[in-house]
Amino acid sequence: MNSLKINTYQKMKKSTYQICTKCVMDTTDSVITFDEQGVCDHCQNYYKNILPNWNTGKEGTKKLEAIIQKIKEDGKGRDFDCILGMSGGADSSYMLHLVVKEFGLRPLVFHVDGGWNSELAVSNIEVMIDKLGLDLYTEVINWEEMKDFQLAFFKASVPHIDIPQDHAFIATLYNFADKYKIKYILNGGNYSTECINNPKEWLYFGTDMAQIRDIHKQFGSIPLKDYPFSSVLRHKFYLRYVKGIQVVKPLNFMPYIKDDAMNFLKETYGWQPYPQKHFESRFTRFYEGYWLPKKFGYDTRKVQYSSLILTKQMTREEALEKLKYPAIDEEIAAQDFEYIATKLGISVADLQSYMDAPNKTYKDYKNQEKMFKVGTKVMSWLGLENSPKR
Template sequence: MSNNRIYQICTNCVMDTSDSKIVFDEKGVCDHCNDFYQNTKPNWHTDEKGLAELDDTIKKIKKEGEGKDFDCILGMSGGVDSSYLLHLAVTKLGLRPLVFHVDGGWNSELAVNNIQVMIDKLGLDLYTEVINWEEMKDFQLAFFKSGVPHQDIPQDHAFIATLYNFADKYNIKYILNGGNISTECVRNPMEYLYYGTDMAQIRDIRKKFSTNPMKTYPFSPVLRHKFYLRYVKGVQVIKPLNHMPYVKEDALKLLAETYGWTPYPQKHFESRFTKFYEAYWLPKRFGFDTRRVQYSSLILTEQMSREAALEKLKKPAYNPETIEDEFKYIATKLGISVAELRSYFDMEKKFYWDYRNQLAMFKTGAKILKFLGIERSIKR
């Protein structure tokens, strides 16, 4: 993609013109910041009001879960958000969640350990759904061959679809989600991290580059889980962290002291593939560093100074001394040579608009959900 704009960085956060659609006001403050201050922050309640709303929801979950083995389901990645949410759900909210983990083939040893120490300490059972590796491998390679930046869709789609499919199959009405405004109030630009449930795009890329029929991979169209399961089947996604103060560093300290949980170098690095993709592939091939979004979110919620973020951004997210080993690991796992993997890095860049997509439908749906107060902002 050609981005010929003169370089500019926000004077308030660290988002810059690597986001080609970013807009700055006369003070040099970006639209991500202004959207947060004007729309998100005034409607974000982590005080008594938010806690009261959460309390009403928790009471409902407990009542409907009476007599059942569990009253909700919690998707566990091993990351800080889902781990802290599990701690809260069991020890503070008194819920009885089914802990659900999707193994897409890329778990780091650290993630496996972080999940297990919590399960053991809390005395819970862990349900793990393992994705067929031959299908996942083919899906990942298809996305590499497509040239697009959103290389994490094969993993992300499997996680979302499997969780919703399980909830639907076993009539589970409440899904606990660690998504939160506190550390995720700034959205990734859509040109780099496109919608993971656009089935038109997935089908087009698979048609062009896939060789596996993928008969068991858990696909789920967005209309199914956003509308059918939500409004027909009554499946609700609950985000407790949005209703209470949530400070990342405090959560990390609690998890370490209580469970022996070990932090990751960066958000989403519980996956070996995501670590390689976000630390190296996306910034080096496409010029976008996801840390800008992560740090800007923390700046806006007053958990990090802009100066500290700028200092961290001076160093690459990947380790230059071990990146060759990372290339070898990813290539070997995918059953290809390092040379082939590098050929995908050097190929012509493509984006979501180079393939069939359902962008118009997503935009319309997002506007409706925002109007109804379900979504806080429209992805752009």
């Protein structure tokens, strides 16, 4: 196919809207593909790579019991036998209940304060900690550095402006586990609500150090002396295979219905739900609920709802109805816009100028995409990852 035909084909592809016949992923994901029945590659990946390897019955229970027993044995004589990152969201909150009340583990409950906690998130963390009789360790990120780092991503005009916050959470957790020789990190991630990945162009890898350094070098104004870093090679390979730090996702070994979990948390602990996944952070609420769809046309609810559709927790019709309305209404969006600008120390006009700037992608900056692709293939070949990145 010559270049003229290729360009014509690409233009036709971009101008033709299509939505999956099984979930609600669509051509706002520019690399999405569909089979003859109109089923997207996200769904195909779920049925081919995830579902066959996802055991939530007796086999899953047996595997989880063995993992729990190993954690207890390795933790003998220690103050804590594992570390659990707590955001105040439903997944981490329900997991905390399970590991303490059902599994009898002794977790160090760890929270990273990046400066954007909502009042509801703080309350939800407190009620869980208090009623379970646990201590909470909170690591506070240097705000001046976080603020400057986030502004650098705004100025870079990329979709993934949440990386400074996400990377700090991941790096701090791993660094703490390594420093205090805690071998098990409990993670609330799960296939039940996250079996579809966000497209890479929407939310790029948060541990691509080449990209992070390039954006900060171009747009940052102060050195990041205290900000925590951890490259993907460090925490995926060195800490895992050399230092023996393992990530365990208990929710993947059992049936997990999110609505049931939230109702349980509400009745048992007084925990209160959020309007949408990830909205425990004021910044993420603004970012996913307004900035991404308004500036780039990316609605992360499509990913979240599609995961729930595939795991039979939501119907496609329910998802389509919800998607008719914005994630946050204009009044709340306007309040958030002013709040974000003020907290970042800029004017509303400055923030609007970042909104109006030409959109860019991770490909416009240095990146390690090739390394990530090779790493994913290797891990998939070794049987260490059942859900390869697209």
